[in-house]
Each structure stands twice: as structure tokens, then as C-alpha cells.
Amino acid sequence: MTNDTKHTKQTGFHPRTSKLTQDYAQYNGYWLANTYEDYGASAEYRACRDAVIVTDLSALEKLEITGPDAEVLLQWSLGRDIRRLAVGQITYSTMCYDTGGILDEGTVQRLGADNFRWVGGNKFAGDWLRKQAEERGLRAWVQSSTQHLSNLAVQGPNSRKVLRNVIWTPPAQPTLDELGWFRLAIGRIEHADGVPIVVTRTGYTGELGYEIWCHPTHAPQVWDAVWQAGEPHGIAPLGLEALDILRIEAGLVAAGAEYDDQVDPYEAGIGFTVALPRKEDDFVGRDALMLRKDSQRQKLVGLEYGGETVAGNGDKVYVGGVQVGTITSSARSPILRKNIALCRIDMEHSALNNEVDIALGESGVQQPRSPATVIAYPFYDPKKLRVRS
Helix, strand or coil: CCCCCCCCECCCCHHHHCCCCCCEEEECCEEEECCCCCCCHHHHHHHHHHCEEEEECCCCEEEEEECCCHHHHHHHHCCCCHHHCCCCEEEEEEEECCCCCEEEEEEEEEEECCEEEEEECCCCHHHHHHHHHHHCCCCCEEEECHHHCEEEEEECCCHHHHHCCCEECCCCCCCCCCCCCCEEEEEEECCCCCCEEEEECCCCCCCCEEEEEECHHHHHHHHHHHHHHHHHHCEEECCHHHHHHHHHHCCCCCECCCECCCCCCCCCCCHHHCCCCCCCCCCCCHHHHHHHHHCCCEEEEEEEECCCCCCCCCCEEEECCEEEEEEEEEEEECCCCEEEEEEEEEHHHCCCCCEEEEECCCCHHHCCEEEEEEECCCCCCCCCCCCCC
């Protein structure tokens, strides 16, 4: 009998995060910090909204897609029109099954004419892409770089001030101040002979922010450089607990919450990741998505509700005695000072200001109900002025 048990791995930033916490959670086969002992989720959250934070997201699945047919493979496999993506540009897209259900969602970085990087959450996405390439006879190669590429998110209103003194880019690349939203630059830490990195203007917090991508052996040096530059600007570490509140406020989706393989991008609130009808080329799930778009049964909406109890993922939403929706994510918003939730609800009850009831607890009608109101989301900075600043 073979033993297939695999130990959860440490990221390249573990030598630094482990000095600040022992509270870790497992994600995608890696340990990521959940909270930091001298801070706590509330202080970490506030630091992101008011100053600047660093958070280790190295467990995200990263795939290098190369070869003369790399663009063709991604054009077939993703909902976005990848042909429109310029070198140095990033786009957010979904990867769907032929049923229209979501396999993964994430970003595509175009590093060169035939060189792309996918960053998502599903560790099986690479196998699925390789299968697509094989079945279509494409000269494209898909290789996981998760173990070879660490990434540190630097987020918050002071993030540009911090990284301005950390990121060096050569003349052919944009400077940090020139780097636009969903763009990347190739550079080094501090000077021309420093640690090689890629910096992207991306994030998962709804704040102005960046991510630094480096080899795991260089991760401690990257952390130290950012931390030292950030101390005058109120830098703090941030764990998964605070990150979840931030992404809910920003209306950003999570696997297993807002979507799974039974939910399509329209039901998950990310229908914009499917370029119908603008994308002329065929792609996986196109026919199913066209049908599902025209006959959408549910919609992702925002809810606000009172009380001391925060709804749980999966709690049922009712109108009268009829279930009309399901809570996908919920939190007590520190900055808005109210309970908020994302909810997948029947189209008939999705209009703004509609009144519904949340049954607090998985057993539904047997649990106390909290009145709730359908509201617009993102709940915080709905025009995305901060992330675009």
C-alpha cells in the first residue's frame, strides 16, 4: 500500500510570518497566516483601509503557459478575449466547463507574445488546460510555477508611497508611479543589481495595491525591504481572516462561496468575465453560457441586516415561507458599521430595496430570522475610486 499523504508546505515568506504568528490556515497545500498575534484581524483590517499591509498569497495556483499556440489555448479555454491582451497587461477571467459552470477564476498576465501566466485558486486548472491543448493538438505547454514563485501583496492607501522606494525598473519598463491598474512591470528590489521581481498592480482588498512576485529563496529579502520601507507609513501584516472581510466589502468572489462548478459567471456576479457577444472565437462553454445568460434564474446581490449574529455561508433567505436565496458570504463591516452579505437570489426578488429574511443557521425555517434589505454592492467604494487611484 502506498502512502499518498502530503505534508502542508511552507511558503517562501514563512521565515518572516512565523516570527509574527503561529495561527495558520491551510490553503491549496500551503500554510498561510490566519491572524497575527500582536495585531488581530481588526487591527490588520484597519491598517489596510488606513495605511498599508503585506499579506502572503503564495499559495495561489500559478501556471506558466508558453509556446507558439499559447494564445490560442487561452482563447479557447477562457471567457475573455485574450487576443486583445497586450504584453504587460493583465485581465481577470473565468475558466468554465462546457456546461457553463465555473472551474476557476483568476488573472492572466501577458509576459510576452507567447508567454502567459495564469493565477487562480484551483490546483486542477493546469491538468484541465493541458487536456485542452492535447485534445486540440496545440503547441502550448502548461507548467505549474506555484512552488517556484512566491507573491506578496502590498495593499492600502500608502502602498505606492512604500513601494516607490523599493521597486526599481529599467528604462524600458514603466516606473511604479506609471504602472496602471491591471498592468505589470519587470524590475528589481531597490536597485539594478537587486532581487529580480515582477510587480503587478493587482489585489484582493478593494484598495490601491500591488503584488510582488519573486523566487521563494528571495522572499525573505523582499519582505524585509518592503517592511523597512513601510514602517514610517504604518505597515502591518494581514492574515486570511481580515482579508475575507476586505474582499466581501469590495464585492469580490471566492471559490466555494460565490461559485462552484454548478454556478455560472452570471449567477456568481462576474458575468463581465465572459466576452459575449464581442468575442468572435469559440471557447469552452460558449453555447451553454449563451443559453444561461438569456435564461438567468438567480443573481448575486448585496444584503444588509441588523442584529448581533453574522449570517453563515449557506444560510437560507426567505420571502414568507418560500426560500428564494442563499447567503454566500457575510461579515460585520467595521468601516460601514453594519452586517453585510453576498447572496445568490432568485431573479424575481433581486431588485434593490426588496425585503427578505435570513434564517440564521443551516436548519433554515427552525432558526431565528433576521430581516434584510437588498442593496447594491460593492458595499465599500462602489465606484472603485480607491483601487484606481
